[in-house]
Amino acid sequence: MAAKESTLMAEIDENFLLCSICSERYKNAKILPCLHSFCEPCLGKLAEESGNITCPVCRRVHEPADSVADIEDNVFLNELLELFTEQDSEDKSKSKTCDMCEQGEVTKHCVECTFDICDNCARGHSKVRSTKSHRLVSVDEYRTVKSADPASVQPPVYCSIHSEYPVEFYCDTCDTAICLKCTALDHSKPEHQYRCVQVAAKDFAKNLSAVMDKMKVKETEANDSKISVQRVLECLDKVYLRVEESVREHIRKTIEEITRLIQEKGDELLTEVKGEYDKRRVNLTAQLKELDIAENDLTSTREYVEKLMHYGSASQLMSAKKGVDHQTEVLLKVQTQVEPVEDDYMDFQPCDDFCRDKCLGTIALLPQGTSWTLPTSLYGLVKKSRPWSEA
Structure with missing residues (x-):
């Protein structure tokens, strides 16, 4: 117990x-x-x-x-x-002195006053008109009852208006607890309907029991709903992790695919650029070689003829006339004032939206216009002769 x-x-x-x-x-x-x-x-x-x-x-x-x-x-x-x-x-201390006389050993407890008193004070407490109605119980009984049922030994509640009077009635009209003095002054009948506080509490407790039953049902509903929400929340966490992983995997694959496609398109562009570069370089190199040959032919012929004219005798000059005439005639027909067969313009124009157009960009080339290409050589259809000195 x-x-x-x-x-x-x-x-x-x-x-x-x-x-x-x-x-x-x-x-x-x-x-x-x-x-x-x-x-x-x-x-x-x-x-x-x-x-x-x-x-x-x-x-x-x-x-x-x-x-x-x-x-x-x-x-x-x-x-x-x-x-x-x-x-x-x-x-802390089972032995306690009387709260009233502060001398005698405590044997009784007054529920209304919440005092622990001795036998002498208890006898006087029971005779005084204002306290003779108070409940006096032995200390041992008070301790036992207080531990088992604290409500039964709680002191009375006093009126909030008349602090010296305990609450004894309940005014249904004002919905408030009142004292005896209140019934005569502020809550008199027939304007106010009041009843004994114990009767009101009993009725209220009965109504509260029905309300508590409804609240228990609501508690059960709330708990069931909470379990349902918790279950959905746990499922949501799992679904989130699964969907998040799916999104990350799709992102990874998409990045790989786009990277592969970009690399592929980039290789095509680089191949196009390299092809155009190689073609132009071959043509310009061939043109440069032709011009180099023509320049060398002109230079060597001119230097030979000038030396022949300066140092040779009349008979030597005239002996070489036929060859000189032929070689100079051929060389004077060579096209030496020409434009480069290719231009040097190339530009990369990037695409603004690769994901939309699937295109990195284009290589822009200037139109070549009327720039000529050399079908055979700078000498055209004229067969290049050997120097007359070798004839």
């Missing part, structure tokens, strides 16, 4: 008496309209930071009262806290 009571106390302490903000026992617990409770100092810090109070549990925003102190007290929690504080004190 003691172990069961100890477990109950531990459960209540853990589930109900710890503030979720500071993770310590409540310090003057305040309850928000969303029915979540927090320490008054913790709510004060929240109000200072944002100007309003956002519930740290459900994230609902509540307009602040004039001050945090005006927020409704959670009487239930605060009374439980007092009981547990007393329990902690009792656990």
